Amino acid sequence: MTTSTLVSAKGGAGTQRRPLRNFIDGEFVDGGLPFEIRNPATGAVHAVAYEADATMIDSAVAAGRRCVDGEWGQMPLVRRRALLAQVAARIEERFDEFLEAEIADTGKPRSMAAHLDIPRGAANFRIFADFIASLPDEAFEMDTPDGGRAINYSVRKPLGVVGVISPWNLPLLLMTWKVAPAMACGNAVVVKPSEETPSTTTLLAEVMNEVGIPAGAFNVVHGFGPGSAGEMITSHPGIRAITFTGETRTGAAIMRSAAATTKALSFELGGKNPAIVFADADFDAAVAGLARAAFLNTGQVCLAPERIYVERPIFDRFVAAMKEKAEALRPGLPDADGTDLGPLISEEHRQKVLEYYRLAIEEGATLVTGGGVPALEGLAAGGYFVEPTIWTGLPQNARVTREEIFGPCCHIAPFDSEEEAIGLANDTDYGLASSVWTRDLSRAHRVGRAMNVGISWVNSWFLRDLRTAFGGAKQSGFGREGGAHSIAFYSEITNICIKV
Ligand SMILES: NC(=O)c1ccc[n+]([C@@H]2O[C@H](COP(=O)([O-])OP(=O)(O)OC[C@H]3O[C@@H](n4cnc5c(N)ncnc54)[C@H](O)[C@@H]3O)[C@@H](O)[C@H]2O)c1
Numbered sequence: 431m432t433t434s435t436l437v438s439a440k441g442g443a444g445t446q447r448r449p450l451r452n453f454i455d456g457e458f459v460d461g462g463l464p465f466e467i468r469n470p471a472t473g474a475v476h477a478v479a480y481e482a483d484a485t486m487i488d489s490a491v492a493a494g495r496r497c498v499d500g501e502w503g504q505m506p507l508v509r510r511r512a513l514l515a516q517v518a519a520r521i522e523e524r525f526d527e528f529l530e531a532e533i534a535d536t537g538k539p540r541s542m543a544a545h546l547d548i549p550r551g552a553a554n555f556r557i558f559a560d561f562i563a564s565l566p567d568e569a570f571e572m573d574t575p576d577g578g579r580a581i582n583y584s585v586r587k588p589l590g591v592v593g594v595i596s597p598w599n600l601p602l603l604l605m606t607w608k609v610a611p612a613m614a615c616g617n618a619v620v621v622k623p624s625e626e627t628p629s630t631t632t633l634l635a636e637v638m639n640e641v642g643i644p645a646g647a648f649n650v651v652h653g654f655g656p657g658s659a660g661e662m663i664t665s666h667p668g669i670r671a672i673t674f675t676g677e678t679r680t681g682a683a684i685m686r687s688a689a690a691t692t693k694a695l696s697f698e699l700g701g702k703n704p705a706i707v708f709a710d711a712d713f714d715a716a717v718a719g720l721a722r723a724a725f726l727n728t729g730q731v732c733l734a735p736e737r738i739y740v741e742r743p744i745f746d747r748f749v750a751a752m753k754e755k756a757e758a759l760r761p762g763l764p765d766a767d768g769t770d771l772g773p774l775i776s777e778e779h780r781q782k783v784l785e786y787y788r789l790a791i792e793e794g795a796t797l798v799t800g801g802g803v804p805a806l807e808g809l810a811a812g813g814y815f816v817e818p819t820i821w822t823g824l825p826q827n828a829r830v831t832r833e834e835i836f837g838p839c840c841h842i843a844p845f846d847s848e849e850e851a852i853g854l855a856n857d858t859d860y861g862l863a864s865s866v867w868t869r870d871l872s873r874a875h876r877v878g879r880a881m882n883v884g885i886s887w888v889n890s891w892f893l894r895d896l897r898t899a900f901g902g903a904k905q906s907g908f909g910r911e912g913g914a915h916s917i918a919f920y921s922e923i924t925n926i927c928i929k930v
């Protein structure tokens with residue numbers, strides 16, 4: 431295993447505290463105010479990151495600009511693609527270090543990070559390195575007023591320096607989902623990972639140097655949102671576009687800040703995702719699929735269904751089966767035997783989720799299971815765990831059924847007709863994802879299409895082909911990423927019209 435600068439350094443009173451420095455123009459730079467990173471499974475501090483100041487952001491943007499105008503932006507596509515494929519390969523070679531870093535920041539079960547987060551981090555680079563090679567440019571031949579012809583064709587160029595602002599729930603996966611296509615298009619990126627989970631992004635900076643990505647193409651600045659690195663990126667005149675995943679409220683703040691310099695924006699925001707289970711569904715598959723959907727990553731997945739509508743004849747049986755699944759989940763340390771439920775990301779987030787647990791009861795919910803904090807022993811006693819929780823009996827206008835909670839919880843309600851189910855599912859300010867369960871093929875198409883969301887799954891959930899459009903309707907965001915949509919967003923298109 432390669433000795434990482436992250437894992438070799440020590441600090442604090444004999445405990446390991448990885449120093450996470452800012453990475454600018456191909457180098458880790460000293461300076462910036464330190465802030466502590468905690469392992470949410472134990473509450474212990476395991477790393478210290480350094481908040482970038484305005485001078486560092488300026489340097490990162492200037493380095494990015496030089497790189498887009500120079501070596502990286504001008505590089506033949508075949509070479510750029512090969513380098514990005516090497517990034518994927520190097521992530522795989524250093525898999526264990528990425529895994530340790532992600533687990534330390536998030537506390538999530540090792541099996542989950544090993545099967546989802548880190549492999550997808552590598553896959554994002556490989557897929558976009560491939561995809562960009564086969565994407566056609568458009569061409570239109572036209573008649574001209576003098577009876578002749580002209581040919582139009584478009585070429586894609588880099589936008590310039592792209593600001594990438596990412597959240598904490600799937601840190602490497604969601605950051606690379608944006609960085610890989612942005613870099614494939616020849617842009618430089620200035621990345622600000624979440625202040626809760628900066629480790630894997632910092633490790634990726636090492637990988638960039640190891641495989642020979644030109645200095646300045648990938649920059650990492652650490653810090654917070656308002657008044658810190660996040661806002662400095664969104665207001666920086668040298669940054670042409672912002673790609674952001676996070677809360678809807680944060681998206682609104684970023685729009686305001688980015689307006690003065692008219693940046694292009696791509697937003698993947700919050701959700702209050704519905705699932706619909708028809709009586710004709712494969713019952714066991716629906717229960718297994720939706721229990722996974724509601725509780726994976728402790729419910730901290732933007733696509734998770736927090737509202738489940740079940741056709742009345744199977745409602746009681748479905749609620750009982752979901753209860754059983756929820757109660758079978760074992761919270762604990764990432765490496766403990768049988769752990770399949772990690773902690774929430776922070777004590778602050780746990781307080782928010784517990785406030786919704788309290789509110790649900792106040793709003794008149796029937797508590798099916800959970801609702802509190804599990805009693806854990808040893809190191810996990812200091813972690814930010816909550817119980818998986820299921821409610822029934824709330825009206826459609828309750829805050830718990832309208833607001834995104836982002837915890838391991840869902841509300842289950844009955845319905846009597848397809849039309850009613852569609853109406854209930856779409857009755858929300860959000861529109862990210864939905865999951866419909868039925869064996870009726872026509873209904874699958876009909877209801878799947880009727881969902882006012884960006885991503886409509888049928889008999890599945892979080893099944894991802896990275897070439898497909900990904901994003902949200904209504905307050906869940908705008909713009910789509912994935913495949914050609916990513917390449918379009920991260921490119922400046924010039925149409926060339928030649929009279930022949
Ligand atoms: N639609 C999607 O694809 C998707 C995916 C994952 C998460 N999410 C959403 O993300 C949220 C959870 O993540 P979170 O709590 O990290 O989100 P968040 O909005 O609090 O933070 C996300 C990032 O934005 C930064 N930030 C905060 N305020 C900022 C500001 N004013 N200017 C610039 N940057 C700022 C943060 O430092 C962080 O890096 C949930 O709402 C979830 O639904 C959406």
Ligand SMILES: O=C/C=C/C=C(\O)C(=O)O
Binds near residue numbers: 730
């Ligand atoms: O928490 C949100 C999960 C988003 C997943 C993706 O963006 C993806 O799979 O590309």
